[in-house]
Amino acid sequence: MTDDDHLRETTVSSEQVYRGRLLDVRCDTVRLPNGRTATREYVVHPGAVMVVPMLEDGRLVIERQYRHPLQRVMLEFPAGKIDEGEPGFTCAVRELAEETGYRAREWAQAGVLHNAIGYSNEGIEIWFARGLTLGERGLDDGEFLDVSTATLEELLERARHGELTDAKTLIALLWLQNWQAGRWPLSWFAPT
Incomplete structure (x- = not known):
């Protein structure tokens, strides 16, 4: 890695411009590497997890869920927001069970992805789950989704x-x- 100091911006001031149940929107004034100032608008997000549930036969558990910002049903792996103070692994176990009904015997963390680096600090932990057994789902109130399987x-x-x-x-x-x-x-x- 190289020294990145010549690229860094320094926050001069920060203002919260909106606070909702999920989103915290900020507008910061920053000092650029050349000494000038600029504004940066972004969303502060508590983080999330995504689980890749793998069945013994190689199929993957997937969901179809309506996503309002896109006005369409999306195909995706189970995922959800991390609650305040909740470890990512705990959230992954909870979301897999709530959304799909599956529980996993083994887990592995792959890493973290940042899906919107230009306007959000959200990090999504990537978890893999195998040794699945099916139980009851426990969807959140107002949550509607279909669970199915597909091959890679x-x-x-x-x-x-x-x-x-x-x-x-x-x-x-x-x-x-x-x-x-x-x-x-x-x-x-x-x-354990």
């Missing part, structure tokens, strides 16, 4: 045709392909 090849084909466009799900497919090819290792563990 089917999901890649849907992505190729523009039917699967969710960034976090696409990143998860990249991780899955590289893990299966032996290029990107995962450290599996069984929760």
Whole structure:
């Protein structure tokens, strides 16, 4: 890595311009590397998790859920917001069970993705789950989604045709392909 000081901006002031149940919108004044000032608008987000649930036969558990900002039903892996003070792994276990009904015997964390670096600090932890057993779902009030399964090849084909466009799900497919090819290792563990 190189020294990045010549690229860094320094926050001079920060103002909260909107606070909702999910979003915290800020407008900062920053000092640029050349000494001038500029404004930066962005969303502060508590973080989220996404789970790649893998069945014994190789199929993947996926969801179809309406996403209002896009005004369409999206195909994606189970995901959800991390509650205040909640560890990411705890959130992953909770979201998998709530949304799909599945519980996992083994887990592995792949990493974190930042899906909107130009306007949000949101980080999404990527979790893999296997050794699945099906139980009862516990959807949140007002949450509606369909759960199904697909093979990696089917999901890649849907992505190729523009039917699967969710960034976090696409990143998860990249991780899955590289893990299966032996290029990107995962450290599996069984929760106690």
